[in-house]
Amino acid sequence: MKASEEEKKHPMENLLRMDRIPHIWCPGCGIGNAVSAFAEAIKKIEYDLDEICVVSGIGCTGRVAGYIKTDSFHTTHGRGIAYATGVKLGNPKMKVIVISGDGDLSAIGGNHLVHAARRNIDLTVICVNNFIYAMTGGQVAPTTPRTAFTTTSPFGNFESPINIPRLAEAAGAVYVARWTALHMRRLTDSIVEALNKPGFSFVEVIAPCAMYYSRTNRLGDGLNMMKFYYDNSVIKHGEPTENVDIGFQEEIVIGKFIDRERPTFSESLKSWQQENKTGKQGGID
Amino acid sequence: MKADPRDVLTGTYYIDGDIAIAYGALAAGCKFLGGYPITPSTAAAEAFARKAPQVGARFIQIEDELGAIASVLGASWAGQKSMTITSGPGYSLMMENIGLGAATETPFVIVNIQRGGPSTGVPTSTGQADMMQSKWGSNGDYEVIALAPDSPQEGFDFTVKAFNLAERYRVPVMLMADECVGHMTEKVVIPDASEIELETRRFYKGKKEEYKPFKRDKSLVPPMVKAGDGYKLYITGLSHDESGHPILDKKLLPDLDKAGVTNKKSTNRFLVEKIRKNRDEIIELREENLEDADVIVVSYGIISRVAYRAVDMARREGLKVGMLRLITVWPFPEDRIAELAKRIKGFVVTEINYGQIVFEVDRCSHGKTNIILVPHGGGSVHDPDDIYDAIKKTATEKKRYQGVLEYTTSLERSVFGGSMAEKYGK
Numbered sequence: 001m002k003a004s005e006e007e008k009k010h011p012m013e014n015l016l017r018m019d020r021i022p023h024i025w026c027p028g029c030g031i032g033n034a035v036s037a038f039a040e041a042i043k044k045i046e047y048d049l050d051e052i053c054v055v056s057g058i059g060c061t062g063r064v065a066g067y068i069k070t071d072s073f074h075t076t077h078g079r080g081i082a083y084a085t086g087v088k089l090g091n092p093k094m095k096v097i098v099i100s101g102d103g104d105l106s107a108i109g110g111n112h113l114v115h116a117a118r119r120n121i122d123l124t125v126i127c128v129n130n131f132i133y134a135m136t137g138g139q140v141a142p143t144t145p146r147t148a149f150t151t152t153s154p155f156g157n158f159e160s161p162i163n164i165p166r167l168a169e170a171a172g173a174v175y176v177a178r179w180t181a182l183h184m185r186r187l188t189d190s191i192v193e194a195l196n197k198p199g200f201s202f203v204e205v206i207a208p209c210a211m212y213y214s215r216t217n218r219l220g221d222g223l224n225m226m227k228f229y230y231d232n233s234v235i236k237h238g239e240p241t242e243n244v245d246i247g248f249q250e251e252i253v254i255g256k257f258i259d260r261e262r263p264t265f266s267e268s269l270k271s272w273q274q275e276n277k278t279g280k281q282g283g284i285d
Numbered sequence: 286m287k288a289d290p291r292d293v294l295t296g297t298y299y300i301d302g303d304i305a306i307a308y309g310a311l312a313a314g315c316k317f318l319g320g321y322p323i324t325p326s327t328a329a330a331e332a333f334a335r336k337a338p339q340v341g342a343r344f345i346q347i348e349d350e351l352g353a354i355a356s357v358l359g360a361s362w363a364g365q366k367s368m369t370i371t372s373g374p375g376y377s378l379m380m381e382n383i384g385l386g387a388a389t390e391t392p393f394v395i396v397n398i399q400r401g402g403p404s405t406g407v408p409t410s411t412g413q414a415d416m417m418q419s420k421w422g423s424n425g426d427y428e429v430i431a432l433a434p435d436s437p438q439e440g441f442d443f444t445v446k447a448f449n450l451a452e453r454y455r456v457p458v459m460l461m462a463d464e465c466v467g468h469m470t471e472k473v474v475i476p477d478a479s480e481i482e483l484e485t486r487r488f489y490k491g492k493k494e495e496y497k498p499f500k501r502d503k504s505l506v507p508p509m510v511k512a513g514d515g516y517k518l519y520i521t522g523l524s525h526d527e528s529g530h531p532i533l534d535k536k537l538l539p540d541l542d543k544a545g546v547t548n549k550k551s552t553n554r555f556l557v558e559k560i561r562k563n564r565d566e567i568i569e570l571r572e573e574n575l576e577d578a579d580v581i582v583v584s585y586g587i588i589s590r591v592a593y594r595a596v597d598m599a600r601r602e603g604l605k606v607g608m609l610r611l612i613t614v615w616p617f618p619e620d621r622i623a624e625l626a627k628r629i630k631g632f633v634v635t636e637i638n639y640g641q642i643v644f645e646v647d648r649c650s651h652g653k654t655n656i657i658l659v660p661h662g663g664g665s666v667h668d669p670d671d672i673y674d675a676i677k678k679t680a681t682e683k684k685r686y687q688g689v690l691e692y693t694t695s696l697e698r699s700v701f702g703g704s705m706a707e708k709y710g711k
Contacts, residue, residue: 072520085352086363087512090317091363093513115347115352
């Protein structure tokens with residue numbers, strides 16, 4: 001039986017820039033999974049697509065902005081969250097999502113991550129963590145586990161990696177979760193939760209880099225890495241984030257770690273603007 | 286379009302330049318300021334923050350200048366007139382996203398209240414040593430517009446002008462003030478809203494599905510849309526074609542059609558062309574007594590006020606001196622300088638640095654006249670006597686020198702020596 005035109009269509013077609021497909025990601029890469037989960041989540045929240053904005057930094061995951069068919073900005077390295085802050089304040093009705101990599105968000109953009117979480121500004125950050133700088137050819141990242149090989153840690157990484165969920169929690173994020181590229185259903189549900197959560201939400205996606213991280217560490221292809229996630233991921237909802245460090249080829253703790261309430265930036269700004277509209281009461285001159 | 290009366294604090298004030306700049310921004314309809322405190326610019330951010338709730342503007346103090354300028358770009362694409370205010374070290378940090386702003390043709394205003402010296406320098410003192418950085422600071426080819434106010438009043442006026450230029454040309458516009466202008470308190474008259482002419486952003490009006498963010502007409506400036514309007518914008522700092530999609534071929538050459546404007550390959554060339562081609566419209570100069578001048582003093586910003594005095598002194602003695610004040614520093618008035626160079630004995634260039642704009646004057650003079658730099662290391666302004674001496678020497682000099690000559694200030698002469706005949710850099 002011949003497939004109809006409708007059936008031939010990719011189910012995410014209205015959410016992807018089909019004119020830019022094929023994408024640039026390597027076979028076995030986990031970023032596509034994160035994009036699929038995100039697109040599925042966007043469908044589920046039934047939010048007006050015109051009012052969704054995706055901001056990315058630089059790197060492999062930084063390219064996501066170019067494939068998602070919403071307003072999307074591919075900005076400078078690390079500055080996605082700050083740029084997104086401007087978009088959100090410039091047009092508060094928009095739902096703004098930052099999708100970027102671990103190096104972009106936790107190294108060069110670490111300060112913006114910390115302070116956006118502190119402000120509890122209405123942003124959802126999806127951080128695809130592949131433990132390496134992949135776009136530049138596989139250099140050591142702040143997330144690279146100890147002993148892992150990269151092109152700039154040719155004798156094995158001797159630095160301690162950063163635990164991004166713990167950083168996000170400490171800085172004030174109201175929603176913090178981690179999944180792997182294997183846990184598609186749970187990841188999607190988690191992104192839906194994060195998108196619906198007022199304030200600053202953070203979802204980390206552990207994803208295979210089958211080209212560099214895997215190759216330099218002899219971990220096989222993308223499928224092998226997914227198999228590793230299958231065998232070694234442990235779901236522990238509510239696990240204190242101090243316990244979710246990731247060692248080289250060790251157990252990966254996943255789940256929803258934080259889901260709490262704090263006044264959001266928008267709420268606070270609104271009441272502040274109401275109070276100070278006349279410029280008379282309070283304030284200094 | 287006239288300014289919105291709700292945004293304009295009409296009245297006569299006795300305020301410093303920083304505050305005047307903030308009020309200028311409000312009058313221009315600026316609704317977003319992303320800032321980070323840095324001396325000597327803080328009073329501007331403070332004044333903006335203080336007035337923001339009344340006019341529905343937003344002020345946010347971001348964690349650093351890297352983020353401040355990024356948020357300004359974001360807010361601009363969300364449809365707001367946006368700006369940031371900073372000084373030297375913060376300006377250096379902003380270069381990254383000034384490049385993104387230029388590449389993505391994002392309108393916004395950056396105020397640099399320049400301080401003296403490199404690095405941290407002397408934060409509470411004046412300087413004009415970021416002039417070249419304002420043109421060349423970010424990587425790659427692009428053009429910007431830079432204005433230099435010399436007073437709090439011009440702080441107000443030129444901030445409005447800066448927003449108008451930013452919106453008209455979709456380009457980052459630098460307001461290159463300095464500590465003197467920022468901290469000096471003077472009379473500032475803010476006119477009625479009906480007297481303030483504002484440039485409105487040119488929004489795209491065609492079919493939604495046909496919109497291409499960098500498709501331009503003969504004006505070379507593409508119309509804009511804003512995030513949230515359903516255009517599914519894709520904006521990237523990668524070199525892109527007219528649809529905004531990255532171009533991955535290595536030849537960054539434009540692909541011109543017969544009209545000379547369609548660009549299906551790289552749009553990079555247009556980043557410079559839209560400013561160069563329109564430079565006669567953009568450039569503003571203040572000229573005085575140029576008709577009979579043998580010597581022309583070139584200056585900008587605060588130092589032009591000192592130069593005026595020196596010019597007065599010289600004219601009273603019968604020397605034929607004219608004054609060319611750069612309101613627009615970038616794009617540089619190449620043609621005007623070249624034209625004047627043919628018929629005068631020399632340009633005397635005064636600036637609070639060890640030589641920046643003087644090399645532009647030299648470049649545009651094509652060796653037709655003497656070029657004398659009266660430098661100043663910053664921290665204060667020139668003694669008008671030094672400028673006067675340089676004018677006098679230039680007027681009586683018979684020899685034609687190649688390159689820039691330095692006429693060292695009296696203070697520095699006692700330490701480093703130096704005279705008009707001593708070649709710069711020797």
